[in-house]
Amino acid sequence: MTTPRDTPASRRTRANGDGTVYKRKDSRWEAAGYVLAPGNTRKRIRVYGTTRKEALTKLTEKIAASNLGLPVATADSTVSDYLTYWLNGVAVRQVRENTHTRYAACIRLHLIPGLGAKKLARLTARDVRTFLDHLRAACQCCAQGRDTDRHFCCAIGQCCNKRLSPLTVTYVHSVLKSALEHAVREDDLPRNVARNVKTPAPRPRRFKPFTASEARQFLYAASSDRLHALYELALRTGLRKGELLGLHWEDLDLDSGTASIHRSLQRTPTGGLTILHTKTRASERRIALPTECINSLKTHPERQHEEREAAGAGWADNGLVFTTPTGKPLDPTNLTRRFRRLLHRAQLRTIRFHDLRHSTATLLLEQGIDLVVIKELLGHAHIGVTAGVYAHVRLRLQRQAINALGTALGLANDDPDDPSDAAAVR
Structure with missing residues (x-):
């Protein structure tokens, strides 16, 4: 007769409320359990993994969040419910407080009004693209109701056309992509539809650093x-x-x-x-x-x-x-x-x-300092960041280099028999 202590870990009966874990015919592991859903109801959810431990870990995380009173959104939740869950249950532990505050403002002002009513599982790339196109064209005074009580802009028939900058639209898109990416990792969605939408890269912010003088x-x-x-x-x-x-x-x-x-x-x-x-x-x-x-x-x-x-x-x-x-x-x-x-x-x-920081990098580049050294001094995560931000300086240095080469070639002796030319080639 076997006892619970003798039973293998994969076959032990889990405690009440811990859910169930079993292997599917397609060799994946499936874990199912009840969690708190939006609307103060309880809902049975399923998560999947390539191993029993992976599936069990995903289910345990969702149940733990549910026990803390955080509704766990699922694929049949609305986009609004899922974004609220992701913001308060996931992002709050992964980003700084100021970043979380910016996420919250982005979700409250733009994502929930534009996409919140849609079902998460039915969200398409076309929905996201249409939303972003509308976001670029909409006057924010009218869209956010700023003119309702103050009687200006559209309230008096004279729209001020205060639109979001391309950089802000790109930021809204990136927040949505991050939230849906988490839904994919938790097997709530098969793919991240926001990644299939390509937005034009915003023009880099122009800055005018100090000259040497x-x-x-x-x-x-x-x-x-x-x-x-x-x-x-x-x-x-x-x-x-x-x-x-x-x-x-x-x-x-x-x-x-x-x-x-x-x-x-x-x-x-x-x-x-x-x-x-x-x-x-x-x-x-x-x-x-x-x-x-x-x-x-x-x-x-x-x-x-x-x-x-x-x-x-x-x-x-x-x-x-x-x-x-x-x-x-x-x-x-x-x-x-x-x-x-x-x-x-x-x-x-x-x-x-x-x-002042841009001035430092610009002046160093103009003195011929290597990009790697500037990257380490500024503390950039990747050298691509340094190269991208200061591309205008590098282009100016390229022009100077080309002009210097042109000057050198213009001063060269045209006599093919001149031995100094042959030495220069070697």
């Missing part, structure tokens, strides 16, 4: 600012705004002239100013500091010490390199305001703070 003028104007060291780092190393504001003194080794970048300061809807990990794993890097940055960072503690004494008991000691006059973290928005005032005082054209 403008960069020198900027550094000269910043030399008397309390955040002089921050502006030096931004322009000479290309660090992101969040990376600069999240820099701690323990991250700096001024003796060896290096800095470890692995934190970023961000403002989140729930936590306020929060120290997070860097944007990507590739953003975690160790960079060499220019001599000018080392010198400015060595004098920066003196200014910070004076501010500490002036603040007295009101000083907030958090180990950050760049703080407010009372030691608190610098708000990214406030830094942007300070940066614009500095540009105005220096009589320089207005650019974004992020364009």
Whole structure:
């Protein structure tokens, strides 16, 4: 007589509520169980896998989410139900809070009004393409009802034609693709229909980085600012705004002239100013500091010490390199305001703070620095990102190279018997 302990794991009876797992005739494994469905009802779902463990894992994840009160959408759910499930049950654990907030706004403002009523299993590529075409053409004041109470735009018969940018339409499409891709991974859909829809690539955002002379003028104007060291780092190393504001003194080794970048300061809807990990794993890097940055960072503690004494008991000691006059973290928005005032005082054209990073890469490229070195300095995940963003600079350098070659060939001696020509060919 066998006991439960002697029974193989694949044949043991599962506890009540854990669902069932069995092998199908097509050699796949199928797991079935009851979960919480939209509308506060319970629904039997089925998931599949190439092994028993894979199918069981998928079912266990869905039951666990259901036990937390999250409705588990299935193929016969509406797109609205599935997007709500994916946003609150899946994406919330995979992306940063600010990214999740952008996803939520995209789903609430565009995807649910446009596709929410359709059944997930019946969604087609034509539905997605039609939706995106309408999104490009629709006035957002009218589509989102902004003019209902204020009596303007379509409410008075004079549409302002405020349409979404191509970049925003592409972003909406990418969010839908991510959600449907998860449905495919969980075997709720056989394919991702949103991937079959091709959207025109948006034009890259134009930016106008500083020229070398403008960069020198900027550094000269910043030399008397309390955040002089921050502006030096931004322009000479290309660090992101969040990376600069999240820099701690323990991250700096001024003796060896290096800095470890692995934190970023961000403002989140729930936590306020929060120290997070860097944007990507590739953003975690160790960079060499220019001599000018080392010198400015060595004098920066003196200014910070004076501010500490002036603040007295009101000083907030958090180990950050760049703080407010009372030691608190610098708000990214406030830094942007300070940066614009500095540009105005220096009589320089207005650019974004992020364009200092573009200025770094552009000036390095123009000095002939290899793309691989610039990629590592900026912390890009792939060299294709670096090459794509700064394609305009590379084209200009190609033109300079071609012109230089043309000059060299134009100066060559046309005499075929000249031995110097033969030596040049070799």
